[in-house]
Amino acid sequence: MRVTDATERLRPKSVRAKIVALLMLPIVSLMALWGFAAVTTASNIGGTERVKDVNAELLAPVDEFITALQTERTAATRHAATRDTDGLDALKAAVRTSDTAATAFRDGADAATADAELLDSGLPARIDRLEADARGLTALRARTDVKDAPQTAFTAYSTVIEHAFAVTGALTGENGTNAASEARVVLELARAREAVAQEQALLAAGSGAGKLTTDQYSLFVGAVATQRELLKPAVADLKSAHRAAYDTVLRSASYAGLAAGEDRVRGAGPNTFLSTGFLRDWDQGADLVLKGLAEAESGAGTGATAKANPFGWGTLGASGIAVILGLVGLLLSLLVSVGVGRGLIVELLDLRNDALEVAGRRLPRAMRRLHAGQGVDIDAEAPMRRLVGDELAQVGTALTAVQRAALKAASERAELLSGISGVYVSLARRSQVLLHRQLDLLHQLEQRPRDPAEVQELYQIDYLATRMRRHSESLLILSGIAPGRGWRDPIPLADVLRAAVAEIEQPGRVQIWPLPRVSLNGGAVADVIHLLSELVENAASFSPPSAHVRLRAARLRDGLLIEIEDSGFGMNEEALAEANRKIQSEDVDLLDAKQIGLFVVNRIAARQGLRVELRSSPSGGATAAVLIRENLIRDDMPVHDATLADGQVADGQDGGQNGGGDGGRALAPAAALIPQQQG
Known part of the structure; x- marks a missing residue:
C-alpha cells in the first residue's frame, strides 16, 4: 500500500510536470536520434554500393549508348541528305560504335534484371522497351533509303534516345552519392547535350539541300530553346568541383561559335540557303562542344559515383559515433521514462x-x-x-x-440566408409581374405603324426590360425556385439560341454559326435560355465593343455541346479555376456579391444536369462550353410555328451567322419565344 501511495505521489499531475519529466531524460528524441543514425549509417553503406553497381551495370552503359546513338543520328541524317562516300564511311563507323554500346547495355540490363524492379516499379518496362529498340536498330537504319529519309532518320533515332533517357530518369533516384552532383541536375544537363546533338542532326539533314525545311527549322528552334533553358541554370546547381568543367565549355570559343550559329539559323528562317562552309564550321564546333559536355557530364555524375568509397568518412561521418553514444543513452533513459510516457x-x-x-x-x-x-x-x-x-x-x-x-x-448564417432567400423571392415575383405587363405593352406598341427611329428606341427599351426580367428570374433561381416561363413542346435549337442572344444588350455582336437540327425538351428550354444568356452577356461584356462573340453548337455522342467564345483579354489560370469552382461547387454562397451570374449558372446546371466549363480560347479570349444531356434533346424535331415570335425564321437554320446585317435586330427583343406562363 505504501509503494502504491508513493508511486501516485511521484506521478506528475499536469502537462507541464509531465513534459519536464520527459525532458529530464528525452527518451523519444534519443530513440529517434539513435534510430536515424543507425539506419542512416547502414543505408549509406548499402546505398553507396548499390549506386556503384547501378552505375556500372546500367547507367554508364545507357549513357554510352545515348552518346553513340546521337553520333549515329547525325551521321545517318547527313548521309541521307547528301548520299556521298565520306558520309557513308562516317555512318558505318558510327553504326559499329552504336552496336558495341548496345551490346554493353544489354549485358548490363541482364545483370541488373533482379534489382530493376526494386529500384523503380516502372524500370523493367522501360528497360525492355529500350532493349527492343536496340534490337531494332537494323530495321531503323533501313529506313534511311526511303523518301524523306533525313526527317525519318531524325525522328526514329530521337525516339530511341528518348526511351534511353526514360531509363536514365528512373535511375536518378539511385544515382546519388556525396561525391556526385544531384542526379536530376546531371539528367537536365544530359538533355541539354541531347538538344545540341539534335541541332547538329537537323543541320546535317539540311546539308544536302543547303537549307532547312519548315519542319526541320521548327525542330531546330525548339532544340535551341531547350538547350539554352536547361544548360546554364543546371550548371549553376552543380557542385563547385564539377561546375568548373562546364564553365570551361561555356566560356570556350566553340560554344560561342555554336551560339552564334544558332542565332544565325534562327534569324534566317526556314527554306533559307545556308552555305557549305558555315555548316562545316558549325558542325566542327558542335563536335567540340558535345565532347566537352560529355566529359563534364561524366565527371559530375557517373565518374564521381564510381570513385565513391562506401566505408569512407563521407559515407559514415558522425552517424557512426551517434549510433554508439545513442545506444548507451537509450538504455539508460528507457528504464526511467517508460512509466511517465505511457500515462x-x-x-x-x-x-x-x-x-x-x-x-x-x-x-x-x-x-x-x-x-x-x-x-x-x-x-x-x-x-x-x-x-x-x-x-x-x-x-x-x-x-x-x-x-x-x-x-x-x-x-x-443559415437563418440569415433563409431570410435573404425569402426577400429574393418576394422582390422577384413583384418585379416579374410588372415586367411582364411592360413587355406586353411594348410588344403592342411595336406592332403599330411608327417611324423606324421610334421603333428602334422601343426595341432598346424592350431589350432593357428583357434583361430586367432575366435578373428577376436570377433572384428566383438563386433562391432555389424555378422561373415562371415554361414550354410544353420541344423547341428548335436555333430558336433557343436566338432567344438567349435577344436577352443581352447588344445582340448584334453575337454570331451564331450553322447549327445541327435538334430540339430541346420544353421543360429545359427556359433554364437553357437563361444560362446561355448569362454566358453570352458575360462574353460580350469582357470583349472589345467592336468584337464579335461566336456561338457554336455540335452534336456529340453524349449530348449537345454549345460553345460561347469571346475575343477579350482572356483569364489567367487562377481566375479560370476560381470561376469553374463557383460554377461546379455544390454549395452556393449567396453572401458573395462577386460574379452572381456564375452562381446562377451553377444553380441552373445543377437543376438540369448540365455540364458547364470555362477555358482559355485559342484566339486569346475565353470559351464557355455547355454540354446538354442526351435526354434533354431530340434530333430532327419539326418546328412548332405556335412557339415562334413574329418575324422569326421557322426552320431553325439560318444558314449563316446571326448578329450582323440587319442592325442587330435578329429577333423581336421582348421575347424570342412566347412561353406558357406558369404562375
Whole structure:
C-alpha cells in the first residue's frame, strides 16, 4: 500500500510536470536520434554500393549508348541528305560504335534484371522497351533509303534516345552519392547535350539541300530553346568541383561559335540557303562542344559515383559515433521514462480521439443538417463541460466550446440566408409581374405603324426590360425556385439560341454559326435560355465593343455541346479555376456579391444536369462550353410555328451567322419565344 501511495505521489499531475519529466531524460528524441543514425549509417553503406553497381551495370552503359546513338543520328541524317562516300564511311563507323554500346547495355540490363524492379516499379518496362529498340536498330537504319529519309532518320533515332533517357530518369533516384552532383541536375544537363546533338542532326539533314525545311527549322528552334533553358541554370546547381568543367565549355570559343550559329539559323528562317562552309564550321564546333559536355557530364555524375568509397568518412561521418553514444543513452533513459510516457500517451490518445470524433463526424453531420434547412440542438450536439481536471481536460473543454461556437455561427448564417432567400423571392415575383405587363405593352406598341427611329428606341427599351426580367428570374433561381416561363413542346435549337442572344444588350455582336437540327425538351428550354444568356452577356461584356462573340453548337455522342467564345483579354489560370469552382461547387454562397451570374449558372446546371466549363480560347479570349444531356434533346424535331415570335425564321437554320446585317435586330427583343406562363 505504501509503494502504491508513493508511486501516485511521484506521478506528475499536469502537462507541464509531465513534459519536464520527459525532458529530464528525452527518451523519444534519443530513440529517434539513435534510430536515424543507425539506419542512416547502414543505408549509406548499402546505398553507396548499390549506386556503384547501378552505375556500372546500367547507367554508364545507357549513357554510352545515348552518346553513340546521337553520333549515329547525325551521321545517318547527313548521309541521307547528301548520299556521298565520306558520309557513308562516317555512318558505318558510327553504326559499329552504336552496336558495341548496345551490346554493353544489354549485358548490363541482364545483370541488373533482379534489382530493376526494386529500384523503380516502372524500370523493367522501360528497360525492355529500350532493349527492343536496340534490337531494332537494323530495321531503323533501313529506313534511311526511303523518301524523306533525313526527317525519318531524325525522328526514329530521337525516339530511341528518348526511351534511353526514360531509363536514365528512373535511375536518378539511385544515382546519388556525396561525391556526385544531384542526379536530376546531371539528367537536365544530359538533355541539354541531347538538344545540341539534335541541332547538329537537323543541320546535317539540311546539308544536302543547303537549307532547312519548315519542319526541320521548327525542330531546330525548339532544340535551341531547350538547350539554352536547361544548360546554364543546371550548371549553376552543380557542385563547385564539377561546375568548373562546364564553365570551361561555356566560356570556350566553340560554344560561342555554336551560339552564334544558332542565332544565325534562327534569324534566317526556314527554306533559307545556308552555305557549305558555315555548316562545316558549325558542325566542327558542335563536335567540340558535345565532347566537352560529355566529359563534364561524366565527371559530375557517373565518374564521381564510381570513385565513391562506401566505408569512407563521407559515407559514415558522425552517424557512426551517434549510433554508439545513442545506444548507451537509450538504455539508460528507457528504464526511467517508460512509466511517465505511457500515462501521457494514453491521455493524449483519448483527447485526440475526442477531437477527431468532433472534427470528422459530429461537427460535419450537424453542418449538413443546417445546410439542409434542419434545426440543430446545440446543447444536445455539444454539451458544455465544466473546467475540471488537468490541462488536457481543459483542452477538451475548449474544443467543446469551439464546436458550440461553430454550430451557433452556422445556425445564425443559415437563418440569415433563409431570410435573404425569402426577400429574393418576394422582390422577384413583384418585379416579374410588372415586367411582364411592360413587355406586353411594348410588344403592342411595336406592332403599330411608327417611324423606324421610334421603333428602334422601343426595341432598346424592350431589350432593357428583357434583361430586367432575366435578373428577376436570377433572384428566383438563386433562391432555389424555378422561373415562371415554361414550354410544353420541344423547341428548335436555333430558336433557343436566338432567344438567349435577344436577352443581352447588344445582340448584334453575337454570331451564331450553322447549327445541327435538334430540339430541346420544353421543360429545359427556359433554364437553357437563361444560362446561355448569362454566358453570352458575360462574353460580350469582357470583349472589345467592336468584337464579335461566336456561338457554336455540335452534336456529340453524349449530348449537345454549345460553345460561347469571346475575343477579350482572356483569364489567367487562377481566375479560370476560381470561376469553374463557383460554377461546379455544390454549395452556393449567396453572401458573395462577386460574379452572381456564375452562381446562377451553377444553380441552373445543377437543376438540369448540365455540364458547364470555362477555358482559355485559342484566339486569346475565353470559351464557355455547355454540354446538354442526351435526354434533354431530340434530333430532327419539326418546328412548332405556335412557339415562334413574329418575324422569326421557322426552320431553325439560318444558314449563316446571326448578329450582323440587319442592325442587330435578329429577333423581336421582348421575347424570342412566347412561353406558357406558369404562375
